[in-house]
Amino acid sequence: MSYIQKPVAYHPALKKNALGLTHRDYEGAMSTLCAGCGHDSITAAIIEACFELDLPAHRVAKISGIGCSSKAPTYFLGRSHGFNSVHGRMPSVTTGANLANRELVYLGVSGDGDTASIGLGQFAHVVRRRLNMIYVVMNNGCYGLTKGQFSATNDRTSPSKKGDPNPFDPIDLCQMAIQLGAGFVARSFSGDKRQLIPLIKAAIGYRGFAFLDVISPCVTFNNHPASTKSYDYVRAHNQAIDKLDFVPEESEITTDYDEGTSVAVTLHDGSRLMLHKLDQSHDPRDADAALMTIRRRAAEGEVATGLLYVDENQQDLHDVIGTSPRPLNAIPMAELCPGSAKLESINARLR
Amino acid sequence: MSGVNDFVCKFATVNGSGSASANTMFAKTVFRMGIPVSPKNIFPSNIQGLPTWYEVRVSEKGYLARRDGIDLMVAMNPQTYREDVAEVVPGGWLLYDSSMPRQWPREDIEVLPIPIAAICARKWSDPRQRQLFKNMVYVGALSALIDMDLDVLKGVVADQLRGKEKLVAANLDAIALGRDYALTHFQCPLPIRLRRAEGARGKIMVTGNRAAALGAIYAGATVCTWYPITPSTSVAEAFEGYVKRLRTDSDGKTLAAVVQAEDELAAIGMAIGAGWNGARAFTATSGPGISLMSEFLGLAYFAEVPVVLFNVQRGGPSTGMPTRTQQSDIMACAYASHGDTKHVLLFPSDPNECFSLGAEAFDLAERLQTPVMVLSDLDIGMNEWMTEPFAWDDARVHDRGKVLDAAGLDKALDWGRYRDMDGDGIAYRTLPGAHPDKGAFFTRGTSHDSFARYTEDGRVNADNLRRIARKFETAAHLVPKPEVLTRDARSRLGVVYFGATQPAVLEALDDLEADGIRVNAMRIKAFPFSPEVKAFCDAHDRVFVVEQNRDAQMRALLMIEAGVDGDKLIAAVNFDGMPLTAAFVRSTIRTYMGPVKVAAE
Numbered sequence: 001m002s003y004i005q006k007p008v009a010y011h012p013a014l015k016k017n018a019l020g021l022t023h024r025d026y027e028g029a030m031s032t033l034c035a036g037c038g039h040d041s042i043t044a045a046i047i048e049a050c051f052e053l054d055l056p057a058h059r060v061a062k063i064s065g066i067g068c069s070s071k072a073p074t075y076f077l078g079r080s081h082g083f084n085s086v087h088g089r090m091p092s093v094t095t096g097a098n099l100a101n102r103e104l105v106y107l108g109v110s111g112d113g114d115t116a117s118i119g120l121g122q123f124a125h126v127v128r129r130r131l132n133m134i135y136v137v138m139n140n141g142c143y144g145l146t147k148g149q150f151s152a153t154n155d156r157t158s159p160s161k162k163g164d165p166n167p168f169d170p171i172d173l174c175q176m177a178i179q180l181g182a183g184f185v186a187r188s189f190s191g192d193k194r195q196l197i198p199l200i201k202a203a204i205g206y207r208g209f210a211f212l213d214v215i216s217p218c219v220t221f222n223n224h225p226a227s228t229k230s231y232d233y234v235r236a237h238n239q240a241i242d243k244l245d246f247v248p249e250e251s252e253i254t255t256d257y258d259e260g261t262s263v264a265v266t267l268h269d270g271s272r273l274m275l276h277k278l279d280q281s282h283d284p285r286d287a288d289a290a291l292m293t294i295r296r297r298a299a300e301g302e303v304a305t306g307l308l309y310v311d312e313n314q315q316d317l318h319d320v321i322g323t324s325p326r327p328l329n330a331i332p333m334a335e336l337c338p339g340s341a342k343l344e345s346i347n348a349r350l351r
Numbered sequence: 352m353s354g355v356n357d358f359v360c361k362f363a364t365v366n367g368s369g370s371a372s373a374n375t376m377f378a379k380t381v382f383r384m385g386i387p388v389s390p391k392n393i394f395p396s397n398i399q400g401l402p403t404w405y406e407v408r409v410s411e412k413g414y415l416a417r418r419d420g421i422d423l424m425v426a427m428n429p430q431t432y433r434e435d436v437a438e439v440v441p442g443g444w445l446l447y448d449s450s451m452p453r454q455w456p457r458e459d460i461e462v463l464p465i466p467i468a469a470i471c472a473r474k475w476s477d478p479r480q481r482q483l484f485k486n487m488v489y490v491g492a493l494s495a496l497i498d499m500d501l502d503v504l505k506g507v508v509a510d511q512l513r514g515k516e517k518l519v520a521a522n523l524d525a526i527a528l529g530r531d532y533a534l535t536h537f538q539c540p541l542p543i544r545l546r547r548a549e550g551a552r553g554k555i556m557v558t559g560n561r562a563a564a565l566g567a568i569y570a571g572a573t574v575c576t577w578y579p580i581t582p583s584t585s586v587a588e589a590f591e592g593y594v595k596r597l598r599t600d601s602d603g604k605t606l607a608a609v610v611q612a613e614d615e616l617a618a619i620g621m622a623i624g625a626g627w628n629g630a631r632a633f634t635a636t637s638g639p640g641i642s643l644m645s646e647f648l649g650l651a652y653f654a655e656v657p658v659v660l661f662n663v664q665r666g667g668p669s670t671g672m673p674t675r676t677q678q679s680d681i682m683a684c685a686y687a688s689h690g691d692t693k694h695v696l697l698f699p700s701d702p703n704e705c706f707s708l709g710a711e712a713f714d715l716a717e718r719l720q721t722p723v724m725v726l727s728d729l730d731i732g733m734n735e736w737m738t739e740p741f742a743w744d745d746a747r748v749h750d751r752g753k754v755l756d757a758a759g760l761d762k763a764l765d766w767g768r769y770r771d772m773d774g775d776g777i778a779y780r781t782l783p784g785a786h787p788d789k790g791a792f793f794t795r796g797t798s799h800d801s802f803a804r805y806t807e808d809g810r811v812n813a814d815n816l817r818r819i820a821r822k823f824e825t826a827a828h829l830v831p832k833p834e835v836l837t838r839d840a841r842s843r844l845g846v847v848y849f850g851a852t853q854p855a856v857l858e859a860l861d862d863l864e865a866d867g868i869r870v871n872a873m874r875i876k877a878f879p880f881s882p883e884v885k886a887f888c889d890a891h892d893r894v895f896v897v898e899q900n901r902d903a904q905m906r907a908l909l910m911i912e913a914g915v916d917g918d919k920l921i922a923a924v925n926f927d928g929m930p931l932t933a934a935f936v937r938s939t940i941r942t943y944m945g946p947v948k949v950a951a952e
Contacts, residue, residue: 029804058791061628061783074793074805081783082793083627085620086650092617096624096632097783099574099608104628104784122620125613317610324604328573329629329782331606333749336571338597340743346565347740350555351383 004030018054026051028078032071038190038216038231039069039138043076045193046107046136049200050077053248060105061097065090065119068145068218069111069138077107088119091126094133095317101327102318105204106133113143116152116171123173127180127209132316134203134210137173138190140218141229148221158228161221174308175294177211178287183314184210185290187305189234190217195305201246202307207268208314215303239297241279242306247272265312275307284310353440356386356411358422358543360493363435364486365428367399373486374405375735376511377493379556380504381409382737387550389415389854391734391930396581396673402431413550415737416855417930422543423497425489427467436460444541446489446496463537465492470528484525491529498540500547501530555740559731560635562702563661564589565741566709567633568597571749572659573607574632576621578614578640581673582729583663586635587611615640619647619660626651626658627794629754629782631713633659638667641683648722649688650796653819655769655780657716657752660724661709663732666928675928676729678850679900684724685878685908691816695723695826696878700853701731703738708831708876717752719826720780728899730851730930753779760789768792768803769815776822823879830877833884836860839869845891846923846940849875849905852897852931859936870895870940875905880913888915895940897923899931 006029014022026047031040050057057079064070066087073082085093094108115123115137126135141154148161152171159165177185184206188196196214203210215234217223223230228237242263249270263284265273275284282293290309297304324331353359362377364370371392378390389408395401408418420440426432426447439445441459449464467488471481494504505523512519533539563586567575577587591609598606612618618634625632636644641662651658666672667679684696695715697708705727716723755763760781766789769778778801781790792803798812799805806812838860848856853874863870873887888894888909896906903922909915923939925931 056787058787059784063624079788079791081781081791082795083624083654084793084795084797085623086646086796089616089620089647092612092620093624093627095610095617096574096576096621096626097628098624099576099610099621100625100628100630100632101784121613122617125617129610318608321608321610322604323608324600324606326606328606328608329625331573333571336573336598336606337569337743337749340745342597343569343741343743347555350557350740 004032006030017051019056021051023047023051025079026057026077028073028075031075033068034220036219037068038140038218039072040075041190041193042136042138042196042214042216043072045196045200046076048193049197049204052197053201053204055105055204059103060107062107062109063090063094063097064109065111065114067111067114067143069109070114072138073109088114088117089122090114091119091122091131091135095126095129095131098131098133098317099323100329102132102323103327106131108133108135110135110137112137112139112141112151112153116173120171124176124180127177127182127211129317130181130183130209130314130320132207132209132318134200134212136212136214138216139173139213139229140216140222141227142218142222144218144221148218154222155228159226161224163226172294172298173213174211175291178290178309182211182309183208183311184307185309186211186307187213187215187303189215189238189303189305191231191235192238192305195240195244198244198246199307202244202267202273205246205267205269205271208311208316234303237302239279239302239304240306241277241282241293241304241308242284243276243278244307245274245276247274265310267312273307273310278306284308353422353543355544355546356409356548358409359418359420360407360409360423360425360497361421361435361438362405362425363428363431364403364405365430366395366397366401366403368486369483370403370405370427370486372511373490374407376504376507377490378407378735379507379511380499381407381545382551382556383503383507384500384545385548385551386411386545387413387415387737389417389737391417391730393929394674402428409545411548411550414854414858414933416858416933419932419934423541425493427485427489446492448485463496465489465529465532465536467529470532474524474528480521484521487522487525488529491526492533494526495530495533495539496537496541498544498546500545551737553740554737556735556737557702558585558733558735559699559702559705559727560585560663560733561589562705562741563635563709563725563727563732564593566706567659567713568593569706569743570631570710570713572631572633572713574622574625574630575607575609575634576612576618576625576632577634578612578618578636580615580637580640582665582733583635583637583640583661585733586661586663615643616647619644619658622658622660623647623651623656626716627656631659631717633661633713635661635663637663637665638680638683639670641680641687645687648694649690649692651722652688652692652694653796654794655720655778655819656794657720658722659712659716660722662724662726664726664728672928674729676851676930677899677926677928678726678728679904679926680726681898681900681904681908684726693823693879695719695721695830697723697725697830698849698876699725699727699731700850700874701738702736703741705731706741711831714750715826715829718750718777718829719822720752720777721822726850728851753777755779755781755785755790757786760786766790767801769799769818770801771818771821775825776818776820777825827879827881830879830881832881833876833887834874835883835887836872838864838871842869842871843892844868844870845887845894846870846872846897846936847875847888847894847905847909848872848897852899855931855933855936856897858933859940862933862937863940866941868940868944878908878912880909884909885913885915888913888919892919893921894919895921895923895943897931897936899925901926
């Protein structure tokens with residue numbers, strides 16, 4: 001049995017957010033992943049981000065596919081509905097859920113196998129449809145749950161634990177997301193929560209398709225010295241191109257920012273992102289430049305992290321297809337069913 | 352036997368030549384004259400240039416099944432002359448375009464030559480018009496030959512081309528040219544002809560796919576996610592059309608979302624996501640789509656998510672005959688997906704039932720928290736059927752099933768997503784966002800306990816599977832009961848049928864009775880089988896199971912799921928892709944009975 005209820009222990013000194021909730025209220029069941037798994041750090045970052053945003057957990061829907069990553073939603077936001085669907089199909093389930101009720105926050109959790117192999121088609125199309133969701137890939141370059149086979153994001157230069165070479169070039173999901181029209185594209189590292197938490201908060205505040213590729217080492221199968229998805233490698237080669245401050249809607253910006261090195265981005269809900277450029281050649285609002293930055297860094301063996309690309313004015317799927325602003329699952333049947341008189345006129349046209 | 356208001360007329364044309372609208376106008380005119388009519392479009396999987404046929408059966412008695420033996424062939428396609436002429440019954444007629452005159456190899460039919468291309472060439476200079484109006488010239492000629500009511504025909508043309516007045520005038524010109532030619536050159540009308548009648552009064556003409564879409568509208572469906580595939584595409588397209596007409600707010604925003612998915616996997620995945628989140632959602636597909644959707648159907652079955660699927664069946668296996676009809680997905684749908692999986696199926700017999708059962712499917716899906724598949728086929732889905740008008744009871748309450756809202760959760764003690772509180776196998780579900788700290792659960796395709804928690808305890812998983820089986824037993828009492836037609840309570844002969852074969856079977860029962868054989872009949876409307884299904888089989892010694900697939904899939908399902916003795920179930924299968932004829936049913940039963948037995952009856 002691998003479901004372990006986490007005992008809920010409240011300490012009077014625990015910090016409370018605006019909703020009067022503590023971190024405990026944002027936790028889920030006990031993780032059953034390997035000790036030291038990067039995914040657990042991402043789980044912790046999601047909990048922290050939701051806590052800090054004062055997010056009512058029941059207004060979040062967590063949806064995943066299959067794999068170690070897709071088990072992770074069990075371990076956070078126990079007060080949210082979750083849906084652990086089938087392999088590679090999280091995007092379609094999330095799309096349908098969002099069509100039914102556009103008012104919830106949709107947090108999709110996937111892995112590199114789930115997204116870059118079996119689910120590549122659904123990934124491409126959910127980006128293209130600009131679904132208003134946060135799509136998190138917990139990216140470890142391997143199939144953990146089936147014991148360490150290469151995934152499609154594993155670098156060509158990165159052999160297996162046993163030393164077998166990887167013969168194929170990796171799929172870069174951030175580049176794909178930018179090319180396919182994602183409005184918010186970020187890459188981060190599970191070991192860098194100071195970068196990751198603001199990115200998650202910003203992704204939640206963003207209306208449109210927000211993509212977060214988080215390098216998340218697999219301690220059991222892909223954390224060896226030759227791996228490019230190991231803790232040591234990513235720490236050594238992580239090149240943050242910007243530093244992000246997420247400023248909630250009602251808050252004032254208190255720090256002075258240098259116009260030349262900082263970019264302010266206003267989101268639909270009124271919250272703002274303050275981006276401090278660490279790489280002066282990078283403009284996060286220029287898709288071509290973002291692609292260039294990712295490629296140039298990758299060619300040097302580095303991993304460009306941070307908010308790589310953002311489009312402040314993206315329309316989401318509902319805007320594009322023109323659905324009602326009301327949640328479709330809450331419209332009374334009396335409004336949906338045209339009734340018998342209307343049916344009589346439909347019959348008349350078929351005579 | 353053919354004669355006034357009783358004949359079959361067939362149009363052999365080339366697809367993409369504009370014949371479809373002319374043929375439709377022909378059938379609609381017969382219908383508006385009050386005569387029962389049944390057109391069948393026999394078309395290629397192609398857009399332009401291949402042979403296509405349109406068969407129209409006219410039957411004052413109201414027999415709507417396809418009938419072999421063509422009384423009047425309109426042969427407009429030289430590619431198929433040889434087979435078209437062979438189909439005409441002795442004493443029948445063949446109308447053809449004699450602009451290029453030819454000798455026909457049969458003495459026993461009457462040939463009606465009309466220089467259609469030459470007539471059009473004299474009238475119109477534009478090559479496209481010359482081509483297009485050829486179709487209306489033969490309709491005009493037929494109006495004289497079979498005595499169509501000219502005013503009714505003109506009314507049909509005006510309705511069909513509403514808003515295109517110039518086109519109406521040109522079509523009427525073409526009709527006049529054909530009509531005048533026929534009146535001048537032939538003895539009009541022919542012995543096979545039309546006469547105003549009452550059999551079609553009050554009825555409507557509609558395709559099953561349009562009716563299914565309307566059923567979804569009336570059921571309150573708000574999410575339609577689909578992937579194009581013949582012959583189901585027009586379900587989603589019709590739904591989208593109805594959303595524009597019936598579900599658009601004053602601000603132009605729609606009270607439904609229609610999304611064309613990237614494939615069938617995504618189409619069903621989206622519908623399941625929407626169903627999970629409390630919207631009434633559906634997809635429409637055909638055979639290959641069922642194969643692709645199977646994994647997701649298993650998830651929805653096991654995680655207990657309501658979703659409706661319209662399967663407009665076509666010829667299989669594999670890509671098969673995409674533009675021909677079959678009932679060959681019975682097994683694939685009943686047991687779609689791996690593991691112990693079973694699904695609720697509904698079998699509409701005509702467009703009227705595509706509407707009524709289509710709407711009911713949504714109630715059943717939410718009541719049972721499981722996928723419900725509506726199995727029609729290409730014949731019902733894409734052909735225009737004369738059927739009873741749609742009816743809706745405004746007092747009807749949509750059954751949204753067992754859903755706990757915030758107030759319900761506050762009252763519920765020890766709520767568990769998969770706990771069977773009522774003994775019917777159906778547990779209470781909750782929707783995301785309903786309550787700040789109650790009712791959240793983790794929907795999963797992995798083994799789970801009654802609180803939706805992952806478990807690897809085999810006994811807990813077995814208990815859950817037993818409960819879902821119990822739910823299926825509940826389903827057997829909720830789905831529509833079969834329709835039983837008793838011709839003779841003493842008869843030991845029965846026939847079981849479902850779906851599009853209804854007109855052929857009903858006609859065959861009349862013919863058999865005329866032969867002195869009285870057969871009782873049962874039309875299955877749903878799976879799992881109501882108790883009445885087995886009772887009917889038990890009450891008869893020999894039961895013919897009529898179906899349109901090679902392997903007698905419904906017969907097998909009756910044996911497996913209703914426990915009917917296979918020895919008494921006689922397969923009557925036709926799988927050539929064409930709508931079934933009464934002659935097939937009659938001859939199958941007569942052949943089985945043998946000449947001696949028939950005499951003895």
